[in-house]
Each structure stands twice: as C-alpha cells, then as structure tokens.
Amino acid sequence: MPVDALDGWGVLGAKGDAAAIAARLIAECTTFDLPALASDPLKTLSGSGVLKVEIEQGLVDTGCGGGGYYRPTPPTIHLHPATSRRDNFTLLHELGHHLQQTHDQWGFTLIDMADGARLTIEEQVSDQIAAQILMPVGEGDFHNAALHPADVMSGLFARSEASRSAVVMRVLKMLPSDSRWILAVADVDGTVISSASSYTDPQPPRGFLQEGFARVASEATYSAVRREFHEGIEYKTGALLDDLWVEGALDYEERYVFLALRPTTVSRSGTWTYPLRECSNPACEAAFDARQSSGRCESCQAFKCPRCKKCTCSTPETSIVCDSCFMVYSRAEMASGTHECW
Numbered sequence: 578m579p580v581d582a583l584d585g586w587g588v589l590g591a592k593g594d595a596a597a598i599a600a601r602l603i604a605e606c607t608t609f610d611l612p613a614l615a616s617d618p619l620k621t622l623s624g625s626g627v628l629k630v631e632i633e634q635g636l637v638d639t640g641c642g643g644g645g646y647y648r649p650t651p652p653t654i655h656l657h658p659a660t661s662r663r664d665n666f667t668l669l670h671e672l673g674h675h676l677q678q679t680h681d682q683w684g685f686t687l688i689d690m691a692d693g694a695r696l697t698i699e700e701q702v703s704d705q706i707a708a709q710i711l712m713p714v715g716e717g718d719f720h721n722a723a724l725h726p727a728d729v730m731s732g733l734f735a736r737s738e739a740s741r742s743a744v745v746m747r748v749l750k751m752l753p754s755d756s757r758w759i760l761a762v763a764d765v766d767g768t769v770i771s772s773a774s775s776y777t778d779p780q781p782p783r784g785f786l787q788e789g790f791a792r793v794a795s796e797a798t799y800s801a802v803r804r805e806f807h808e809g810i811e812y813k814t815g816a817l818l819d820d821l822w823v824e825g826a827l828d829y830e831e832r833y834v835f836l837a838l839r840p841t842t843v844s845r846s847g848t849w850t851y852p853l854r855e856c857s858n859p860a861c862e863a864a865f866d867a868r869q870s871s872g873r874c875e876s877c878q879a880f881k882c883p884r885c886k887k888c889t890c891s892t893p894e895t896s897i898v899c900d901s902c903f904m905v906y907s908r909a910e911m912a913s914g915t916h917e918c919w
Contacts, residue, residue, distance in 0.1 A: 717721065794825065821839065
C-alpha cells in the first residue's frame with residue numbers, strides 16, 4: 578500500500594518515533610475511557626467488552642512490559658500479577674499491542690516491516706502507550722524535567738498509578754536529547770531500585786547499596802536536596818563516579834527517594850576514581866584499591882584484601898587473628914592465648 582494512502586503512518590514508522598506514534602494512536606482511540614484506564618486499568622479493561630483479561634499466577638515473565646502477553650484471537654491480555662502499580666503498566670503495554678495490531682492503517686505499516694524492525698518498534702510504541710496513558714504530562718512537565726528531574730519524578734509518582742521504575746523511565750524519555758542526567762530511585766537505606774542514564778556515564782547498579790543515596794534520603798526528609806555530590810556513585814568494580822551534582826526528593830510515602838545526578842566538569846562527564854580501602858582485618862589493616870583485590874566476597878560484598886585475603890565477614894569482632902599468618906585463632910588457642918603458625 579502506498580505511503581500516502583497510510584496518511585503519514587509510513588513516515589512515522591520510517592522515523593521510528595515511538596512517542597509520536599503512540600500519541601497519535603491514543604488520540605485516535607475512541608474505544609476506551611482514557612482517564613478510567615489511567616486510574617484503574619484492570620477494572621476498565623475487564624469491563625470494556627472489547628478484550629478479556631486472564632490472570633494467570635503461573636505465567637512466565639516474558640519481559641514484554643512485565644509479566645504478560647497479548648493474544649489477538651480472541652483479543653486477550655494474559656497477566657502474571659506482581660504489584661498493582663507494575664500490573665498497571667503491564668496491562669497498558671499489552672493494550673498497546675492491541676491498539677497497534679487492530680489499527681486499520683498503522684497495522685498495515687507494521688505488516689510491511691521486516692520482522693526485527695517490526696518487533697522493535699511495536700515494543701517501543703507499546704511502552705509509550707502505557708507511559709502516556711498512565712502518566713499524562715504537559716509542556717510544563719517537560720520544562721521542569723529538564724531543570725529538576727527528581728522533583729518531577731516525585732510529583733509524577735504521587736499523581737499517577739505508575740510504579741517508581743516506570744516513573745524513572747517516563748522522565749528519562751522527557752529529557753532533552755542533549756541532557757546529561759543519571760536518574761535513580763532508591764530506598765531510604767540507599768539501595769538502588771531502578772536507574773537510567775541519558776548519556777554515557779553508566780547508571781548505578783540495581784540492588785546495590787549507595788551510602789551517598791542514603792544520606793540524600795535523610796536530607797530530603799526536611800526539604801528537596803540540591804547540592805554537590807562528592808560521595809560519588811559506587812559501582813561493582815569498586816570504581817567511584819565523582820564530580821556530580823545531585824537533586825533528591827522523597828516519594829509521598831517517604832519510603833523511597835528519587836535522585837537526579839549530573840556531571841559538574843567541563844568535559845560534561847563524571848570523574849572516575851578508585852578510592853583506597855582499609856582492610857577490616859585488625860591484624861592486617863592494609864590499604865588497597867579494588868583493582869588490587871581478587872574480587873568481592875559473595876556473602877558480605879566487601880572486596881577481599883590482596884594482602885591477607887580476608888573480607889568483612891572473614892574476621893568477626895569476637896575473633897583473634899594472628900598478625901603474622903593472618904589466620905583466625907581456634908577456640909582452644911583463644912583460651913590459651915597462644916597460636917602456632919603453619
């Protein structure tokens with residue numbers, strides 16, 4: 578079918594502009610009540626009479642917008658339930674597949690694409706449909722996101738039914754193309770729940786404790802945080818990304834903190850360092866950087882000392898360690914006060 582006959586859909590597909598495609602599909606959708614979808618996707622879709630929602634506890638996580646998939650005949654969304662907010666995004670992502678595949682013009686455009694390109698753009702558009710329905714934003718939000726992303730993430734979470742991770746990704750897509758922000762959400766103890774980066778400096782690892790983030794969370798209890806962030810972001814390699822500015826805002830439940838970090842250097846990238854660490858073994862106390870270590874301990878996640886080979890959990894406070902061979906005293910040796918080196 579000629580591109581002109583598709584009323585511009587072929588051009589949008591060629592550009593790969595998922596946000597614009599999603600916005601147009603949503604604008605042309607008259608089948609569903611969009612505010613109701615944003616408020617309660619499960620109830621709205623289940624009662625629509627257009628498609629069914631099958632909740633299946635044993636469904637494998639397909640990675641397609643969460644634990645779910647769309648089956649076109651008969652139109653059905655199969656959902657593996659997680660948290661309600663994550664389910665909301667999953668349901669609307671799968672609705673995105675339905676809207677695309679049943680659209681009389683965009684559907685033809687998808688069919689004409691190569692398999693790989695079609696799958697990629699369809700997934701991206703479904704993500705955008707879910708984000709735009711669940712987290713509607715205006716021009717003011719785009720302007721504020723470029724200036725203070727942490728505040729926008731916190732506000733968007735408070736006024737929507739989206740998960741914190743979905744909010745992070747929504748705001749990431751709202752940033753100007755030349756922006757340099759690292760976005761994250763962490764619990765108040767500093768453990769990263771989700772993160773993303775708009776430029777080449779890598780995002781903080783998920784599930785990894787950041788002591789600096791815990792400090793920001795504590796400060797955000799009193800007011801929004803805006804300051805230099807010399808605590809740095811720590812990575813699993815032991816490297817530290819420094820020379821950053823941080824902004825932090827608690828979510829309305831005060832259980833998590835949204836963070837936005839940007840570089841302050843002329844090069845517009847953070848500075849990489851490998852800070853010295855002190856061995857926790859009182860009989861050793863060698864100073865070393867992570868590159869000298871054989872790796873992290875699987876139990877305590879501390880780097881093993883390259884000199885004594887110990888980590889944090891190897892030397893409990895109640896033990897005595899020989900200052901010559903670095904071996905822990907046995908109970909009998911602790912009782913006698915003597916130790917024989919091997």
